[in-house]
Amino acid sequence: MADNQDRINLLHQKLDFLIQRQDSFQKEISELRREIESLQRETSPVSKVETVSFTQEQPVPEKPRVHQQTRVAPKPIAPRPEPKIKKPSNWEKFIGENLINKIGVLVLIIGVGIGAKYAIDNELISPLTRIILGYLMGLGLLGFALKLKKKFESFSAVLLSGSMAIMYFITFLAYSLYGLMPQSLAFIIMVIFTVFTVFAALKYDQQVIAIIGLVGAYSVPFLLSDGSGKVLVLFSYMTLINIGILIIAFKKYWRLLNLTSFFATWLIFATWYFSSFNVSMHFNIGLTFLFIFFAIFYTAFLSYKLIKKENYEAKDIFSVLSNSFVFYGIGIGMLNAHPVATNYLGLFTLLNAIIHFGVSTLIYKKKLGDKSLFYLILGLVLTFITIAVPIQLNGQWVTLCWAFQALLLFWLGRSKKVPLYENLSYIVMFLAFFSLVEDWWNYKNATPFFNPDFLNSLLFLTAFGFIFYLQRKFREEENTKIKFHVSLMNYFVPGVFLFVFYKAIQMEISNYWNLKYLASTMSTDRSGYSIYNEKFMDYETVWILNFTLLYLSAIFFVIEKKIKNAALEITTLVISGLTLFLFITTGLYTQASLIHNYMNPTDVAPAGFFGVIVHYISLVILAIFVYRIYIYFISRQEKNRMLFDIFFSILVIWILSAEMLIWLNAFNIYENNKLGLSILWGCYSLLLISYGIWKGKKHLRILAIVLFGITLLKLFFYDIVHLNTIRKTIVFVSLGILLLVISFLYNKYKHLILDDDKK
Structure with missing residues (x-):
């Protein structure tokens, strides 16, 4: 009755709609008639004869013309599309027909499980009776499902899937927990259930049967894998279910089924x-089923679209990559735990490359799938081949795998214009970078520059260097708007490359001096702790700063010759400023300590003459760095030249002051520090003013006056308190003479100064 009433209401709605359309058409017909009559009156004012034709009439030659209306046929009015009757969403219908039955089946399965557990715990019925009752429950549900198939196919499919899950559950318990049937019989029954479930899913064309019936069976043995025998049963059971899913994958593209079984399988396997x-008990079993599960899902993810020759989307590519990396990651872990197999990590990596090479060859020869899939799998081959050698030397395989995977995906995405691959490569780039940082965190001292950690960094640089090359070679079109994440990665890749290149060498420098430090044990104190030569740590500081200045100089050279990038320039300038500040503070102080130690040697921490050599090597490196900055600035606007003059003048007086203090302290002449600085600053101010007058540089003259003012303040408020009479006399006389000379120069060359001010 309820269905008839719904039908009546729907027919009333359609009738009302047709009546509304009829009224609308009647109004349009009346308006068209009025318009036709109006046009006829305007075009035929004399003749009352009206000839209405809906086709263009051609004039007949050599006949008297009659004032006859000639009309152009109106364009046919396109019929208006019928507005769709918006059916009210019936949530009650959805819940009642689709949702409740699935929930009911799940509740039923849970209820059977709870009841079975209660019966087991309280020993109410014998094991054989429990199994028989379980089978009867499953078969009864199956028979009821088949009876309802003709009228209620969807509901029948849900019931059938529940019945198969129950019978999987009962069979597994009968063999694994109670031992009521031999292994061969359990295997045969499982095969029958799998074949039937696959057949039913395809016959019904209902994914829910496969999901609840096959995938739901994964939850049965989750907690029963506590020994080698049980593990074998567990994984054999899972293999049967996965084979059923693989068979379906050849016929149907049921992605939810594939993903659910994929996550369930690998979750159970990874948890175990x-x-x-246990490597001694489970190594062979684990490695065998690891390969079986990998092969099943590899085939399942590729089969349907290869057969149908459809293009692969992001989700398909992600599935293939995830399966490969899970297999490879767990496989490496198993091999690494084995005392003998740990020597064959590289061979296992090469085996992965061979597997992917076989698949890519098959796809190419049979012309299966699209080119993007072929490039993806071929890229996996190249990736595993590339990292096979370093894996054999070092276990840091994750970083390299991700780095070269990112290179492959980026090459496919940018060169073949497949944005999906390029976007995936960005994610992998971040993973590779953070994995490398973790490797650095676990860095171990070894032979500098000839160790697996440094090789790991170099291979990472190779991958990112190629990515940066591809970014510049395959640029985005000029007339297209570059997306934000693409623009961000255009800065991220070169930034990471420069940072990793610097960090890799810097760590080796630190490694070298750390080894020197650890090998410098000279004695032990009373508490038994070793005493080391701390000067090796000073050398580490100095050489890291020297390398940083050289590295920044090289970047400035590249900016000048090859790359014009505002972000890179700004970043380099900021880092250069910080490094220069550290050099003129910490660096010069450390060098002073080395020189002082050489001039005043001790048995505890001798530095040697090399400390003096390092100081002047550092000054030469500083000069190279300042020269590169000079080249950078003069190639820009003229005002930058003035900024460089000020920067260079301040740097020179700072270095001269430090040099004087270093040698005064080295010779233990501490009392003349203040006197020497005041005279040095005064002389330097005189030189700056002279140079400023000569070159017409007002900013240098102003800087000299400021420096002289600072010198006088220092003299009156600091030096005069700590100097004796002779030194006070020397300082005052010297500065007085300098002031007079400066005044003389201003008076003698005032015409030059005035001309300079007018410019």
């Missing part, structure tokens, strides 16, 4: 591996 894996 991390919690119960």
